[in-house]
Amino acid sequence: MTLRQPEQGLQFIAGQRVGGGDATLLSLRAEDGEATGYRFLSATREEAAQAALAAEQAFAVYSQTSPEARARFLEAIAGELDALGEAFFAIAHQETALPLARLQGERARTSGQLRMFAGVLRRGDTHGVRIDTALPDRQPLPRPDLRQYQMALGPVAVFGASNFPLAFSTAGGDTAAALAAGCPVVVKAHPGHMATAEYTALAVLRAAEACGMPAGVFNMIFGTDIGAELVSHPAIQAVGFTGSLRGGKALQQLAQQRPQPIPVFAEMSAINPLIVLPQALAKNAETLANDLVASFTLGSGQFCTKPGLILVMQGEGESRFSDVLVEAVERAPAQVMLNATTLAHYQQGVSALDAHPNIQRIAGRNENVVGRAQACLYKAPASLLLAKDPLLQEEVFGPLAVLVSVADEAELCAILRVIQGQLTVTVHAEADDRQMAARLLPMLGEKAGRVLFNGYPTGVEVCDAMVHGGPWPATTDARGTSVGSKAIERFLRPVCLQNVPGALLPPAVQDANPLNLLRLVNGQWTREAISPSVN
Incomplete structure:
Protein backbone atom coordinates (compact mmCIF):
# COMPACT_ATOMS: atom_id res chain seq x y z
CA MET A 1 0.00 0.00 0.00
CA THR A 2 1.15 3.53 -0.76
CA LEU A 3 1.56 5.77 2.25
CA ARG A 4 -0.59 8.86 2.01
CA GLN A 5 -0.96 12.11 3.86
CA PRO A 6 -4.32 12.54 5.66
CA GLU A 7 -5.56 15.23 3.30
CA GLN A 8 -4.82 13.27 0.13
CA GLY A 9 -7.72 11.80 -1.80
CA LEU A 10 -9.91 14.83 -1.11
CA GLN A 11 -11.30 17.49 -3.43
CA PHE A 12 -9.29 20.58 -4.41
CA ILE A 13 -11.50 23.59 -3.67
CA ALA A 14 -10.25 27.19 -3.33
CA GLY A 15 -6.73 26.05 -2.57
CA GLN A 16 -7.81 23.63 0.18
CA ARG A 17 -8.38 19.87 0.41
CA VAL A 18 -12.05 19.24 1.17
CA GLY A 19 -13.86 15.95 1.74
CA GLY A 20 -17.23 15.30 3.28
CA GLY A 21 -18.52 12.42 1.21
CA ASP A 22 -18.50 8.76 2.14
CA ALA A 23 -18.26 7.12 -1.30
CA THR A 24 -14.76 5.78 -1.89
CA LEU A 25 -13.13 5.45 -5.30
CA LEU A 26 -10.10 3.23 -5.87
CA SER A 27 -7.20 3.92 -8.18
CA LEU A 28 -6.64 0.74 -10.20
CA ARG A 29 -3.77 -0.70 -12.20
CA ALA A 30 -4.59 -0.76 -15.91
CA GLU A 31 -2.79 -4.05 -16.49
CA ASP A 32 -4.66 -6.24 -14.02
CA GLY A 33 -7.33 -4.14 -12.30
CA GLU A 34 -5.63 -4.43 -8.91
CA ALA A 35 -5.71 -1.48 -6.50
CA THR A 36 -2.68 0.82 -6.49
CA GLY A 37 -3.24 1.83 -2.88
CA TYR A 38 -4.59 5.30 -3.67
CA ARG A 39 -8.13 6.02 -2.48
CA PHE A 40 -10.32 9.04 -3.22
CA LEU A 41 -13.57 10.40 -1.89
CA SER A 42 -16.24 11.06 -4.48
CA ALA A 43 -17.36 14.69 -4.42
CA THR A 44 -20.80 15.42 -3.06
CA ARG A 45 -23.26 17.71 -4.82
CA GLU A 46 -22.43 20.37 -2.25
CA GLU A 47 -18.71 20.07 -2.95
CA ALA A 48 -19.25 20.35 -6.69
CA ALA A 49 -21.20 23.55 -6.02
CA GLN A 50 -18.46 24.82 -3.71
CA ALA A 51 -15.86 24.27 -6.42
CA ALA A 52 -17.97 26.16 -8.99
CA LEU A 53 -18.54 29.04 -6.56
CA ALA A 54 -14.82 29.18 -5.73
CA ALA A 55 -14.06 29.55 -9.43
CA GLU A 56 -16.73 32.25 -9.73
CA GLN A 57 -15.26 34.22 -6.83
CA ALA A 58 -11.77 33.93 -8.32
CA PHE A 59 -13.00 35.09 -11.72
CA ALA A 60 -13.55 38.68 -10.58
CA VAL A 61 -9.84 38.93 -9.72
CA TYR A 62 -8.20 36.51 -12.13
CA SER A 63 -9.95 37.80 -15.26
CA GLN A 64 -8.45 41.23 -14.56
CA THR A 65 -4.86 40.05 -14.21
CA SER A 66 -2.45 41.27 -16.84
CA PRO A 67 -1.43 39.03 -19.74
CA GLU A 68 2.10 39.03 -18.34
CA ALA A 69 0.91 37.82 -14.93
CA ARG A 70 -1.05 34.98 -16.52
CA ALA A 71 1.92 34.11 -18.74
CA ARG A 72 4.17 33.80 -15.69
CA PHE A 73 1.53 31.62 -14.00
CA LEU A 74 1.36 29.25 -16.98
CA GLU A 75 5.15 29.05 -17.10
CA ALA A 76 5.23 28.30 -13.38
CA ILE A 77 2.78 25.41 -13.88
CA ALA A 78 4.98 24.10 -16.69
CA GLY A 79 8.03 24.28 -14.43
CA GLU A 80 6.24 22.38 -11.66
CA LEU A 81 5.16 19.68 -14.10
CA ASP A 82 8.68 19.35 -15.46
CA ALA A 83 9.93 18.85 -11.91
CA LEU A 84 7.68 15.84 -11.23
CA GLY A 85 9.85 12.79 -10.69
CA GLU A 86 9.88 9.02 -10.52
CA ALA A 87 6.93 8.64 -8.15
CA PHE A 88 4.69 10.55 -10.55
CA PHE A 89 5.66 8.48 -13.56
CA ALA A 90 5.39 5.27 -11.57
CA ILE A 91 1.76 5.86 -10.61
CA ALA A 92 0.88 7.24 -14.06
CA HIS A 93 2.21 4.04 -15.62
CA GLN A 94 0.30 1.88 -13.16
CA GLU A 95 -2.98 3.67 -13.80
CA THR A 96 -2.73 3.82 -17.61
CA ALA A 97 -0.22 1.13 -18.70
CA LEU A 98 1.35 3.79 -20.92
CA PRO A 99 5.12 3.28 -21.21
CA LEU A 100 7.56 5.67 -19.58
CA ALA A 101 8.74 7.17 -22.88
CA ARG A 102 5.14 7.96 -23.88
CA LEU A 103 4.41 9.55 -20.48
CA GLN A 104 7.60 11.60 -20.58
CA GLY A 105 6.75 12.80 -24.07
CA GLU A 106 3.22 13.68 -23.01
CA ARG A 107 4.53 15.58 -19.99
CA ALA A 108 6.78 17.59 -22.33
CA ARG A 109 3.80 18.29 -24.59
CA THR A 110 1.72 19.42 -21.60
CA SER A 111 4.33 21.83 -20.28
CA GLY A 112 5.07 22.90 -23.85
CA GLN A 113 1.48 23.91 -24.55
CA LEU A 114 1.38 25.88 -21.29
CA ARG A 115 4.47 27.76 -22.45
CA MET A 116 2.93 28.21 -25.89
CA PHE A 117 -0.07 29.98 -24.35
CA ALA A 118 2.31 32.13 -22.29
CA GLY A 119 3.85 33.20 -25.57
CA VAL A 120 0.42 33.87 -27.06
CA LEU A 121 -0.42 36.16 -24.16
CA ARG A 122 2.82 38.10 -24.59
CA ARG A 123 2.26 38.32 -28.34
CA GLY A 124 -1.14 39.87 -27.71
CA ASP A 125 -3.08 38.63 -30.72
CA THR A 126 -5.89 37.18 -28.61
CA HIS A 127 -7.06 40.65 -27.61
CA GLY A 128 -8.70 40.92 -31.05
CA VAL A 129 -8.77 44.72 -30.93
CA ARG A 130 -10.88 46.59 -33.48
CA ILE A 131 -11.35 50.32 -33.11
CA ASP A 132 -13.55 52.68 -35.10
CA THR A 133 -12.96 56.17 -33.78
CA ALA A 134 -15.72 58.74 -33.52
CA LEU A 135 -16.87 60.71 -36.57
CA PRO A 136 -18.79 63.57 -34.94
CA ASP A 137 -19.30 65.43 -38.24
CA ARG A 138 -20.57 62.47 -40.25
CA GLN A 139 -23.91 63.03 -42.00
CA PRO A 140 -26.71 62.28 -41.62
CA LEU A 141 -25.68 60.94 -38.17
CA PRO A 142 -22.37 61.06 -36.30
CA ARG A 143 -20.53 57.81 -35.55
CA PRO A 144 -19.73 57.05 -31.90
CA ASP A 145 -16.33 55.90 -30.70
CA LEU A 146 -16.38 52.06 -30.81
CA ARG A 147 -13.69 49.81 -29.37
CA GLN A 148 -13.91 46.02 -29.47
CA TYR A 149 -11.72 43.58 -27.57
CA GLN A 150 -11.96 40.07 -26.14
CA MET A 151 -12.63 39.28 -22.51
CA ALA A 152 -12.74 36.09 -20.46
CA LEU A 153 -15.95 34.05 -20.69
CA GLY A 154 -16.14 32.91 -17.06
CA PRO A 155 -15.41 29.79 -14.99
CA VAL A 156 -14.84 26.68 -17.13
CA ALA A 157 -15.58 23.04 -16.25
CA VAL A 158 -12.92 20.73 -17.72
CA PHE A 159 -13.40 16.97 -18.01
CA GLY A 160 -10.19 14.96 -18.01
CA ALA A 161 -9.68 12.54 -20.90
CA SER A 162 -8.88 8.87 -20.41
CA ASN A 163 -6.31 8.43 -23.19
CA PHE A 164 -4.12 11.45 -22.44
CA PRO A 165 -3.68 11.61 -18.64
CA LEU A 166 -1.54 14.72 -18.97
CA ALA A 167 -2.02 16.55 -22.28
CA PHE A 168 -5.85 16.39 -22.28
CA SER A 169 -6.53 16.13 -18.58
CA THR A 170 -5.88 18.04 -15.36
CA ALA A 171 -3.42 20.63 -16.69
CA GLY A 172 -3.95 19.78 -20.35
CA GLY A 173 -5.07 21.80 -23.34
CA ASP A 174 -8.52 22.86 -22.14
CA THR A 175 -7.21 23.93 -18.72
CA ALA A 176 -4.24 25.74 -20.24
CA ALA A 177 -6.42 27.59 -22.76
CA ALA A 178 -8.99 28.58 -20.15
CA LEU A 179 -6.36 29.84 -17.70
CA ALA A 180 -4.65 31.75 -20.50
CA ALA A 181 -7.97 33.40 -21.37
CA GLY A 182 -8.44 34.53 -17.78
CA CYS A 183 -10.97 31.85 -16.80
CA PRO A 184 -10.65 29.87 -13.55
CA VAL A 185 -11.28 26.15 -13.95
CA VAL A 186 -12.98 23.29 -12.17
CA VAL A 187 -11.53 19.99 -13.36
CA LYS A 188 -13.49 16.76 -13.05
CA ALA A 189 -10.68 14.23 -12.73
CA HIS A 190 -10.97 11.15 -14.91
CA PRO A 191 -11.63 8.07 -12.71
CA GLY A 192 -9.09 6.07 -14.71
CA HIS A 193 -6.09 8.03 -13.45
CA MET A 194 -7.06 9.82 -10.24
CA ALA A 195 -3.64 9.59 -8.56
CA THR A 196 -1.97 11.00 -11.67
CA ALA A 197 -4.50 13.83 -11.60
CA GLU A 198 -3.78 14.48 -7.93
CA TYR A 199 -0.03 14.83 -8.52
CA THR A 200 -0.77 17.22 -11.38
CA ALA A 201 -3.26 19.28 -9.39
CA LEU A 202 -0.76 19.71 -6.56
CA ALA A 203 1.75 21.02 -9.12
CA VAL A 204 -0.80 23.55 -10.40
CA LEU A 205 -1.57 24.73 -6.86
CA ARG A 206 2.11 25.19 -6.06
CA ALA A 207 2.40 27.41 -9.11
CA ALA A 208 -0.75 29.35 -8.19
CA GLU A 209 0.55 30.04 -4.70
CA ALA A 210 3.99 31.06 -5.96
CA CYS A 211 2.40 33.51 -8.42
CA GLY A 212 -0.09 34.96 -5.93
CA MET A 213 -3.14 33.84 -7.86
CA PRO A 214 -6.59 33.82 -6.20
CA ALA A 215 -7.36 30.63 -4.31
CA GLY A 216 -10.17 29.43 -6.59
CA VAL A 217 -8.29 29.84 -9.86
CA PHE A 218 -7.90 26.04 -10.01
CA ASN A 219 -10.22 23.45 -8.47
CA MET A 220 -10.57 19.71 -8.99
CA ILE A 221 -13.15 17.18 -7.87
CA PHE A 222 -13.30 13.38 -8.04
CA GLY A 223 -16.28 11.24 -8.90
CA THR A 224 -17.93 9.10 -11.55
CA ASP A 225 -21.36 10.74 -11.72
CA ILE A 226 -20.78 14.28 -10.44
CA GLY A 227 -20.21 15.89 -13.85
CA ALA A 228 -23.87 16.77 -14.36
CA GLU A 229 -23.90 18.77 -11.12
CA LEU A 230 -20.91 20.73 -12.31
CA VAL A 231 -22.26 21.52 -15.77
CA SER A 232 -25.64 22.53 -14.35
CA HIS A 233 -24.22 24.96 -11.81
CA PRO A 234 -24.97 28.59 -12.78
CA ALA A 235 -21.42 29.72 -12.00
CA ILE A 236 -19.98 27.58 -14.83
CA GLN A 237 -19.91 29.44 -18.14
CA ALA A 238 -18.34 26.90 -20.52
CA VAL A 239 -17.35 23.23 -20.69
CA GLY A 240 -14.29 21.54 -22.17
CA PHE A 241 -14.61 17.79 -22.77
CA THR A 242 -12.68 15.03 -24.53
CA GLY A 243 -14.33 11.63 -24.55
CA SER A 244 -17.10 9.54 -26.00
CA LEU A 245 -19.94 10.67 -28.25
CA ARG A 246 -22.42 9.53 -25.62
CA GLY A 247 -20.73 11.56 -22.89
CA GLY A 248 -20.32 14.68 -25.01
CA LYS A 249 -23.94 14.61 -26.15
CA ALA A 250 -25.14 14.23 -22.56
CA LEU A 251 -23.11 17.24 -21.41
CA GLN A 252 -24.30 19.33 -24.34
CA GLN A 253 -27.91 18.47 -23.56
CA LEU A 254 -27.43 19.43 -19.90
CA ALA A 255 -25.81 22.70 -20.88
CA GLN A 256 -28.66 23.60 -23.24
CA GLN A 257 -31.32 22.78 -20.64
CA ARG A 258 -29.97 25.30 -18.15
CA PRO A 259 -31.91 28.54 -17.63
CA GLN A 260 -28.79 30.16 -19.10
CA PRO A 261 -27.41 27.78 -21.76
CA ILE A 262 -23.64 27.66 -22.07
CA PRO A 263 -21.24 26.44 -24.79
CA VAL A 264 -19.84 22.92 -24.62
CA PHE A 265 -16.60 22.38 -26.51
CA ALA A 266 -16.53 18.59 -26.78
CA GLU A 267 -14.25 16.39 -28.83
CA MET A 268 -16.13 13.13 -29.21
CA SER A 269 -15.89 10.65 -32.06
CA ALA A 270 -14.12 10.13 -35.37
CA ILE A 271 -13.20 7.30 -37.71
CA ASN A 272 -10.62 9.49 -39.52
CA ASN A 454 1.07 11.51 -47.36
CA GLY A 455 1.20 11.11 -43.61
CA TYR A 456 -0.66 9.63 -40.66
CA PRO A 457 -2.99 11.55 -38.37
CA THR A 458 -1.95 10.09 -35.01
CA GLY A 459 0.49 12.94 -34.30
CA VAL A 460 -1.04 16.31 -33.38
CA GLU A 461 1.42 19.21 -33.39
CA VAL A 462 0.90 21.90 -30.73
CA CYS A 463 1.33 25.15 -32.65
CA ASP A 464 -0.47 28.18 -34.08
CA ALA A 465 -1.72 26.53 -37.27
CA MET A 466 -3.09 23.30 -35.79
CA VAL A 467 -6.82 22.50 -35.86
CA HIS A 468 -7.98 19.65 -33.68
CA GLY A 469 -11.71 19.79 -34.23
CA GLY A 470 -14.24 19.20 -36.94
CA PRO A 471 -17.94 18.93 -37.83
CA TRP A 472 -20.36 16.87 -35.75
CA PRO A 473 -19.88 14.23 -34.35
CA ALA A 474 -16.15 14.89 -34.18
CA THR A 475 -16.90 17.93 -32.03
CA THR A 476 -19.87 19.95 -30.84
CA ASP A 477 -18.52 23.13 -32.43
CA ALA A 478 -16.61 22.94 -35.70
CA ARG A 479 -15.54 26.59 -35.38
CA GLY A 480 -12.99 25.83 -32.68
CA THR A 481 -9.97 23.71 -31.91
CA SER A 482 -8.80 22.02 -28.72
CA VAL A 483 -5.13 21.99 -29.77
CA GLY A 484 -3.03 24.96 -30.86
CA SER A 485 -3.04 28.63 -29.97
CA LYS A 486 -6.55 29.26 -31.34
CA ALA A 487 -7.91 27.01 -28.57
CA ILE A 488 -7.90 30.06 -26.29
CA GLU A 489 -10.62 31.69 -28.38
CA ARG A 490 -13.20 29.19 -27.12
CA PHE A 491 -13.05 30.86 -23.71
CA LEU A 492 -13.16 34.48 -24.83
CA ARG A 493 -16.01 36.66 -26.02
CA PRO A 494 -16.03 40.04 -27.82
CA VAL A 495 -17.10 43.19 -26.01
CA CYS A 496 -17.64 46.59 -27.63
CA LEU A 497 -17.07 49.77 -25.61
CA GLN A 498 -18.97 52.79 -26.94
CA ASN A 499 -17.94 56.33 -26.04
CA VAL A 500 -16.16 55.15 -22.90
CA PRO A 501 -13.94 57.93 -21.46
CA GLY A 502 -10.27 57.38 -22.24
CA ALA A 503 -9.31 57.24 -18.57
CA LEU A 504 -11.55 54.19 -18.11
CA LEU A 505 -10.46 52.20 -21.16
CA PRO A 506 -8.56 48.94 -20.59
CA PRO A 507 -4.97 48.95 -21.89
CA ALA A 508 -5.73 46.91 -25.02
CA VAL A 509 -7.96 49.65 -26.49
CA GLN A 510 -6.31 52.80 -25.15
CA ASP A 511 -5.19 55.40 -27.66
CA ALA A 512 -1.53 55.05 -26.64
CA ASN A 513 -1.54 51.28 -27.31
CA PRO A 514 0.63 50.54 -24.25
CA LEU A 515 0.62 46.80 -25.02
CA ASN A 516 2.01 47.45 -28.54
CA LEU A 517 -0.75 45.36 -30.12
CA LEU A 518 -1.46 44.96 -33.80
CA ARG A 519 -4.93 46.54 -33.95
CA LEU A 520 -7.50 47.18 -36.66
CA VAL A 521 -8.03 50.95 -36.42
CA ASN A 522 -10.48 52.54 -38.84
CA GLY A 523 -10.03 49.61 -41.23
CA GLN A 524 -6.21 49.57 -41.17
CA TRP A 525 -3.92 47.19 -39.28
CA THR A 526 -1.40 49.13 -37.23
CA ARG A 527 0.64 49.20 -34.03
CA GLU A 528 0.70 52.98 -34.01
CA ALA A 529 -0.93 54.96 -31.24
CA ILE A 530 -4.12 56.81 -32.10
CA SER A 531 -3.32 60.50 -32.42
CA PRO A 532 -5.61 63.11 -30.84
CA SER A 533 -6.50 64.42 -34.28
CA VAL A 534 -8.10 61.07 -35.18
CA ASN A 535 -10.47 61.50 -32.27
Missing part, protein backbone atom coordinates in the same frame (compact mmCIF):
# COMPACT_ATOMS: atom_id res chain seq x y z
CA PRO A 273 -10.78 8.13 -43.08
CA LEU A 274 -7.49 7.47 -44.85
CA ILE A 275 -7.68 7.47 -48.66
CA VAL A 276 -5.13 5.81 -50.93
CA LEU A 277 -5.26 7.10 -54.51
CA PRO A 278 -4.27 4.87 -57.49
CA GLN A 279 -0.69 5.98 -58.16
CA ALA A 280 0.21 5.98 -54.47
CA LEU A 281 -1.21 2.47 -54.24
CA ALA A 282 0.74 1.26 -57.28
CA LYS A 283 4.02 2.77 -56.11
CA ASN A 284 3.95 2.33 -52.34
CA ALA A 285 1.56 -0.53 -51.52
CA GLU A 286 3.84 -2.41 -49.12
CA THR A 287 5.22 0.62 -47.28
CA LEU A 288 1.80 2.19 -46.93
CA ALA A 289 0.32 -0.99 -45.52
CA ASN A 290 3.02 -1.47 -42.88
CA ASP A 291 3.00 2.19 -41.84
CA LEU A 292 -0.78 2.26 -41.68
CA VAL A 293 -0.96 -0.73 -39.33
CA ALA A 294 1.70 0.89 -37.15
CA SER A 295 -0.50 4.00 -37.02
CA PHE A 296 -3.84 2.41 -36.14
CA THR A 297 -2.31 0.05 -33.56
CA LEU A 298 -0.11 2.76 -31.98
CA GLY A 299 -0.81 2.97 -28.27
CA SER A 300 -3.34 0.16 -28.66
CA GLY A 301 -5.34 2.36 -31.04
CA GLN A 302 -6.27 4.72 -28.21
CA PHE A 303 -5.86 7.96 -30.15
CA CYS A 304 -8.80 10.12 -31.16
CA THR A 305 -7.06 10.60 -34.53
CA LYS A 306 -6.54 6.88 -35.21
CA PRO A 307 -7.22 6.11 -38.91
CA GLY A 308 -10.13 3.71 -38.54
CA LEU A 309 -11.48 3.64 -42.11
CA ILE A 310 -9.21 2.82 -45.06
CA LEU A 311 -10.57 3.75 -48.49
CA VAL A 312 -8.38 2.29 -51.22
CA MET A 313 -8.93 2.96 -54.90
CA GLN A 314 -9.04 -0.20 -56.97
CA GLY A 315 -6.03 -0.74 -59.18
CA GLU A 316 -2.48 -1.97 -59.41
CA GLY A 317 -1.06 -2.85 -56.00
CA GLU A 318 -4.44 -3.37 -54.30
CA SER A 319 -3.95 -7.07 -53.64
CA ARG A 320 -0.42 -6.55 -52.34
CA PHE A 321 -1.63 -3.71 -50.11
CA SER A 322 -4.36 -5.88 -48.63
CA ASP A 323 -2.02 -8.86 -48.13
CA VAL A 324 0.59 -6.78 -46.30
CA LEU A 325 -2.10 -5.19 -44.13
CA VAL A 326 -3.24 -8.66 -43.08
CA GLU A 327 0.32 -9.83 -42.41
CA ALA A 328 1.14 -6.75 -40.32
CA VAL A 329 -2.04 -7.04 -38.25
CA GLU A 330 -1.38 -10.72 -37.60
CA ARG A 331 2.10 -9.82 -36.32
CA ALA A 332 0.83 -7.03 -34.05
CA PRO A 333 1.07 -8.03 -30.38
CA ALA A 334 -1.94 -7.82 -28.07
CA GLN A 335 -1.72 -4.69 -25.93
CA VAL A 336 -2.96 -3.53 -22.54
CA MET A 337 -5.60 -0.82 -22.79
CA LEU A 338 -6.14 2.11 -20.45
CA ASN A 339 -8.57 0.32 -18.17
CA ALA A 340 -11.04 -2.55 -18.02
CA THR A 341 -13.92 -0.37 -19.20
CA THR A 342 -12.04 0.74 -22.32
CA LEU A 343 -11.12 -2.86 -23.10
CA ALA A 344 -14.74 -3.97 -22.65
CA HIS A 345 -15.95 -1.25 -25.04
CA TYR A 346 -13.36 -2.34 -27.59
CA GLN A 347 -14.46 -5.94 -27.33
CA GLN A 348 -18.08 -4.86 -27.80
CA GLY A 349 -17.07 -3.06 -30.99
CA VAL A 350 -15.25 -6.14 -32.25
CA SER A 351 -18.25 -8.33 -31.49
CA ALA A 352 -20.60 -5.97 -33.33
CA LEU A 353 -18.42 -6.04 -36.45
CA ASP A 354 -18.02 -9.83 -36.23
CA ALA A 355 -21.81 -10.20 -36.07
CA HIS A 356 -22.49 -8.07 -39.16
CA PRO A 357 -23.40 -10.35 -42.09
CA ASN A 358 -21.68 -8.19 -44.70
CA ILE A 359 -18.50 -7.27 -42.84
CA GLN A 360 -15.62 -9.75 -42.81
CA ARG A 361 -12.75 -9.99 -40.36
CA ILE A 362 -9.69 -10.56 -42.53
CA ALA A 363 -6.98 -10.29 -39.86
CA GLY A 364 -6.75 -10.55 -36.11
CA ARG A 365 -6.36 -13.72 -34.11
CA ASN A 366 -9.55 -15.04 -32.56
CA GLU A 367 -7.96 -16.21 -29.32
CA ASN A 368 -8.51 -13.91 -26.35
CA VAL A 369 -5.50 -12.62 -24.46
CA VAL A 370 -6.78 -11.86 -20.98
CA GLY A 371 -6.64 -8.15 -20.22
CA ARG A 372 -5.28 -7.22 -23.63
CA ALA A 373 -6.66 -5.99 -26.95
CA GLN A 374 -5.91 -7.90 -30.12
CA ALA A 375 -5.52 -5.85 -33.31
CA CYS A 376 -8.19 -6.54 -35.95
CA LEU A 377 -8.73 -5.66 -39.60
CA TYR A 378 -12.12 -5.88 -41.30
CA LYS A 379 -13.26 -5.59 -44.90
CA ALA A 380 -16.59 -4.07 -45.91
CA PRO A 381 -18.18 -3.37 -49.30
CA ALA A 382 -18.51 0.23 -50.43
CA SER A 383 -22.26 -0.30 -50.73
CA LEU A 384 -22.53 -0.43 -46.91
CA LEU A 385 -20.97 3.00 -46.58
CA LEU A 386 -23.20 4.36 -49.33
CA ALA A 387 -26.21 2.90 -47.48
CA LYS A 388 -25.08 4.80 -44.36
CA ASP A 389 -24.70 1.65 -42.30
CA PRO A 390 -24.32 3.07 -38.77
CA LEU A 391 -21.76 0.48 -37.72
CA LEU A 392 -19.27 1.82 -40.25
CA GLN A 393 -19.77 5.38 -38.99
CA GLU A 394 -19.08 4.49 -35.33
CA GLU A 395 -15.64 4.84 -33.81
CA VAL A 396 -14.22 1.67 -32.28
CA PHE A 397 -11.68 2.94 -29.78
CA GLY A 398 -8.80 0.52 -30.05
CA PRO A 399 -6.43 -1.19 -32.54
CA LEU A 400 -8.93 -1.80 -35.31
CA ALA A 401 -9.57 -0.57 -38.83
CA VAL A 402 -12.02 -1.28 -41.66
CA LEU A 403 -10.81 -1.62 -45.27
CA VAL A 404 -13.12 -0.60 -48.13
CA SER A 405 -12.29 -1.03 -51.82
CA VAL A 406 -13.56 1.90 -53.90
CA ALA A 407 -14.30 1.46 -57.60
CA ASP A 408 -13.52 4.95 -58.90
CA GLU A 409 -13.50 8.66 -58.16
CA ALA A 410 -17.27 8.96 -58.49
CA GLU A 411 -17.83 6.26 -55.87
CA LEU A 412 -15.23 7.85 -53.58
CA CYS A 413 -17.00 11.20 -53.81
CA ALA A 414 -20.33 9.54 -53.07
CA ILE A 415 -18.82 7.89 -49.99
CA LEU A 416 -17.32 11.15 -48.76
CA ARG A 417 -20.70 12.83 -49.07
CA VAL A 418 -22.33 10.36 -46.65
CA ILE A 419 -19.48 10.15 -44.12
CA GLN A 420 -20.04 12.22 -40.99
CA GLY A 421 -17.77 14.97 -39.68
CA GLN A 422 -14.23 13.97 -38.71
CA LEU A 423 -11.21 15.25 -36.84
CA THR A 424 -8.98 14.24 -39.74
CA VAL A 425 -9.03 12.98 -43.30
CA THR A 426 -5.80 11.70 -44.85
CA VAL A 427 -4.91 11.31 -48.53
CA HIS A 428 -1.97 9.38 -49.94
CA ALA A 429 -1.20 10.59 -53.44
CA GLU A 430 1.64 10.65 -55.94
CA ALA A 431 2.25 13.33 -58.56
CA ASP A 432 -0.05 11.64 -61.08
CA ASP A 433 -2.85 11.61 -58.47
CA ARG A 434 -2.79 15.35 -57.90
CA GLN A 435 -5.51 16.36 -60.33
CA MET A 436 -7.90 13.99 -58.58
CA ALA A 437 -6.63 15.15 -55.19
CA ALA A 438 -7.29 18.77 -56.17
CA ARG A 439 -10.88 17.89 -57.02
CA LEU A 440 -11.29 16.07 -53.70
CA LEU A 441 -9.72 18.73 -51.48
CA PRO A 442 -12.76 21.06 -51.09
CA MET A 443 -14.95 18.12 -50.07
CA LEU A 444 -12.32 16.90 -47.60
CA GLY A 445 -12.18 20.34 -46.02
CA GLU A 446 -15.93 20.22 -45.50
CA LYS A 447 -15.66 16.90 -43.67
CA ALA A 448 -12.71 17.40 -41.33
CA GLY A 449 -10.83 19.90 -39.23
CA ARG A 450 -7.44 18.69 -40.51
CA VAL A 451 -6.64 17.31 -43.97
CA LEU A 452 -3.31 15.47 -44.33
CA PHE A 453 -1.38 14.42 -47.39
